[in-house]
Amino acid sequence: MQQEYVLEMIDIVKEFPGVKALQGVTLKVRPGKVHALMGENGAGKSTLMKCLLGIYQANSGKIIYDGKEVHFKNTQEALNAGISMIHQELSPVPERNVSENLWLGRVPVKGFKVDHKKMRQDSLDLFKRLNLDVNPDAKMGSLTVAKMQMVEIAKAVSYDSKVIVMDEPTSSLTETEVEHLFKIIEDLTARNVAVIYISHKMEEIFRIADDVTVFRDGCHVATEEAKNLDIDKLITLMVGREMTDMFPKVDCPIGDVVLKVENLSAGTAVRNVSFELHRGEILGMAGLVGAGRTETAEAIFGMRHITGGKIYKDGKELHIKSPEQAIKNGIALLTEDRRGSGIIGLLSIIDNTVIADLKKYGFPLNHKKMRADTEKYVEALNTKTPSVDTPIKNLSGGNQQKVLVGRWLLTAPDVLIVDEPTRGIDVGAKAEIHSLLSKLAGEGKAIIMISSEMPEVMGMSDRIVIMHEGLMTGILDRNEFDSELILKFATSDEKYVKEAQ
Template identity: 55%
Template sequence: MTAYALEAEGISKFFPGVKALNNVSLRVRPGSVHALMGENGAGKSTLMKCLIGIYRPDEGLIRVRGEAVAFQDTLGALRAGISMIHQELNLVPHMTVAENIWLGREPMKYGFVDHGSLHRQTRELLSKLNILLAPDDLVGDLSIASQQMVEIAKAVSWNADVVIMDEPTSALTETEVSHLFAIIRDLREQGKAIIYISHKMDEIFTITDEVSVFRDGAWVGSSATADYTRQSLITQMVGRELTQLFPKFNTAIGEEVLTVRHLQRKGVFDDISFGVRRGEILGVAGLVGAGRSEVMESLFGMTSPDGGEILIDGVPVKIDSPATAIEKGLAFLTEDRKKSGLFLVLSVMENMSIVNMPEYSSRAGFVSHIQMAKDCMEQIRRLNIKTPTMDQIINNLSGGNQQKVLIARWLLAQPKVLILDEPTRGIDVGAKAEIYRLISELANRGVAIIMVSSELPEILGMSDRVMVMHGGRITGILNKEEADQESILSLASE
């Protein structure tokens, strides 16, 4: 009997202008949790898509339980015992939890779906996983975290021998992460092999047994998790030491640029009052559902508040749309880059320049493509964006490089106030360090920055002040000197 549940040997995958995978190998043992680590663009997701049948490798061999396989589609991989929880949710919002889990393989009776069996199977599965959802809950009505738990249940329902988890905790609270880890430990005890992809170092050292590291589409090394330290793992991932993850400058903080007074939106947030000054980084902390993103969306004109006042440089303004917000000097990097940030079918250059298009247009309506290309290329070099050309469709880039393009978009707009909602979610540690450096540089130039983050080390490492929210209200604003994890969590739980 083979010692491995899954083997990938000499896998290469080519795309136009890009060698996404270069002769990589991976071996995963049954009854183990195997971490796959690397910067964005390292090839992790591409390899997983080869293993699950989304892509066909151009070179190499895949074995499942010692038998060579060649999947034509994802169904073939699922039938062979490989399931995957994707980073991007893959659910049908207008269908129920039960319908989503068993889609395409519903229990049938007399030629019709046996709804009794469907609900019974779903209840048994959810109970086994201790997931507190009902089979007939509509998926579209669930929180992102609950939808993620449905994805987990769906993957487990195939009774696969290999379960791939790609950033499974990106939308989960600490309690939900603990719940997921309990599920993973149970699967491991059953002899299942788990491939675990995450950029969160604490998770890697908590839940995994082995680690494989990729860099620039190539395999770098594999070892037991216990053989790594945090620093040695980072060094292997990025090929260099990151001696200062949070490069915070000693910036002179100026006058208040943005003032918010008694902002409210019925049932969402109430009596929100704060200010942010030139050169200041205001961190916004709180648990899931605290109302942080909703406040930022109202500031940027994406939703309309029911009351309150917004001032820019001391002058009251009415922001009724994102276009007005941009005109007034605000910029907003949204939490969900694919849903509300990127134009996935457009190129890198088009995504980068779209907000600044009036600056490139003459009175006669002609666009200066030469200046646009020059500015975009400067940002690509400055932010170290990995793309073959500016004309590459942005959906072909890794998540971290997509995020950098969005940041470049707002750098070109030269805003007074930059709102960053989870700016490093789903981004590797090397790209995080680069983004932190950019944020510090912008603050040093006098840009006022609001940074919403669920990662306390990020909040503590980058913020001059920390505003904490709970239940749609501000529960406290802490100076850098008095902010620590205990004080923030205490305010976030009030």
């Protein structure tokens, strides 16, 4: 007889110094179902999963898997038993190739030697079975995040896992890749695999989840079948109060042009992009992943070599060659990739907050002011941490993002470019970030906001630039916003031409 649950985590408690991350939570997962794990940043979702995988040892509680009580000492033990996890922050071995990453710890051997041929063939077979287009010989580090994720999923499948945990798997995937992932999930559940799915994206949850469990502050709040929930109910369970997931920009006067970008090119990634940005304005940038929006931002911020065109600030031409020069000229960039170019893991929240503009704190450094400034943003963004001295790596993914937002707000730039500012951020904090951006615009700052979320880009922007494959295909005024129109210009080279008034 099949058990009702393939996995039961009962009364799990996990404490870190100064933090009660899990205060006796229970999660029961049915085989062949997608179980969504929801909750605000720092609610304890990733921690519970790490307790399951043996990455952390719970202080107390019981894990029953496949009818038996288990205690995994490490991920390898969990994998061998049939539980695998695709992590929020991927950590592949970048200098090894895909095959080696896939079969790490269980390489096929022939005599005393690694059987590279078999390893390669096994990889190809696996990718074919999952319909993945990945070259097994490519260096892991050369793959896009999406491809790396696909490799991780293939790895989980190759272990014949009964339970696969996916911690915010779609945060860097394009729409086609998301569809592909959902298809794989469907195949998995059809083969009776249970998927524990963590995401802050409501649409995803309602599309694929069968069951939903909500945590708040390390406590279990509710478990419901998805069909009995709607977005409002779910948000209320997560946040503990009613709210919407959108904070529209507050009207404020639009001033002079502060930044002018003229025929900007950066290789083939950015081709002849031109726009003006005014004080008090939020200029949205829409487009699909890979449209060249991030590259445009990097070119303006001095992180990417410019091959053509000009950039003016307050009417004066700029020749920015590095981020330091950009910051000096009053331009800041919040990058989308917090691990690659964002957080410095071992340093404290204070250090991570003040680092972009250390000069402000004099010599010797005024630590008191550094602390006060950091505390101000930790409070404003509701960042969950025991103290501002905590190393940033100890924070949950979303809370790390909040620290980075604070970092750039603190430099008080004239032009703030934010690239996917609310990725991985829960609904409550999202509204806080929106309101902060709105407030900055109200103070006469100019903001460029790259966002792949249609409601966000439409709700927050005064105008929207749309890009496709490095080209700017359109620019819309607020009264012209229309999601279908935006999508149309985001998916083709066709250019938006304004109708005569």
